[in-house]
Amino acid sequence: MIYNRIALIGLGLIASSIVWAAKRGALAGEIRGFDASPEARETARRIGLCDVFDSAAEAVEGADLVILCVPVGAMGQAAEAIAPGLKPGAVVSDVGSVKRAVIEAVTPHIPKGVQFIPAHPLAGTEHSGPEAGFAALFDNRWCLVVPSPESDAANVADLRAFWEGLGAHVDEMDADHHDLVLAVTSHTPHLIAYTMVGVADDLRRVTDSEVIKYSAAGFRDFTRIAASDPTMWRDVFLSNKDATLEILGRFTEELFALQRAIRTGDGQLLHDYFTRTRAIRRGIIDAGQDTSAPDFGRAPVGRK
Ligand code: NAP
DSSP: OOEEEEEEESOSHHHHHHHHHHHHTTOEEEEEEEOSOHHHHHHHHHTTOSEEOSSHHHHTTTOSEEEEOSOGGGHHHHHHHHGGGOOTTOEEEEOOSOSHHHHHHHGGGOOTTOEEOOEEESOOOSOOSTTSOOTTTTTTOEEEEOOOTTSOHHHHHHHHHHHHHTTOEEEEOOHHHHHHHHIIIIIHHHHHHHHHHHHHHHHHHHHTTHHHHTOOHHHHHHHHHTTSOHHHHHHHHHHSHHHHHHHHHHHHHHHHHHHHHHHHTOHHHHHHHHHHHHHHHHHHHHTTSSOOSGGGGOOOTTOO
């Protein structure tokens, strides 16, 4: 057991996965929670997720670790709501997909004697809510911890041990570097998926149901990503503006280069480019972050 009592604010996909994984690893003596949505609280109680309270300040009373699991745009408000209930010596953390904006929103509400140590698990699905969580979500995934120079080493070590207990590998990273890396690996790819599905939807109006009927694996993967929670992703783009715009600028330049190669029939450029990107996929598989099974190991529709 790493903490006697933990509290989770926002009982959605990430919080409920933390609960199941913490129970699996016996990492906390007691798990308490609060969600601003009465329906989410009701669902969490019905499925026996944790001890659910009707106020954030009450939920965090006596907690050694409090994790803010709300959308990035709600982090400041959630931090303000827990402040009166925090015990001296407590650690507040979060799971937000953006770090600099969350640090700026949360830090002003952290009382003296309490430390804020941000974190971000690189794991998720396109589902939301208290029933979406499962214990294996963080297994073999990365969790990036973002301590500040003021962070107490023992507090950082406990938080790292907690995430390792949840099944994750842990690395430490500076907030701005985190936001740039995530703009490349997650935020911009989501925007591209949203755009591609939007384009196909426009097309569907022209070609009736063909886009859905003949949807090949590539497009189906885009639709899965583009089904992600609209609130969460709106907040990610609004709060990681600079890094996302930087990467989108580079993306647009590359896209134009490929567009030109297609127009001018430059097969060599296309072949070289795709050879380079194929090697990146190999690297991800070799690092154990995905499977080499065809179609991501999915069973074809209609077959088990
Ligand atoms: P989720 O399933 O939508 O759950 C978030 C919950 O927080 C909702 O029930 C929401 O209620 C509630 N909430 C909103 N504002 C609140 C407040 N001020 N106080 C208390 N509860 C509040 O979201 P999630 O997917 O778990 O994501 C949570 C966080 O994890 C986000 O910051 C996200 O960036 C990060 N994250 C997500 C993923 C992913 O793939 N999903 C991966 C890594 C990190 P309402 O629905 O009524 O607003």
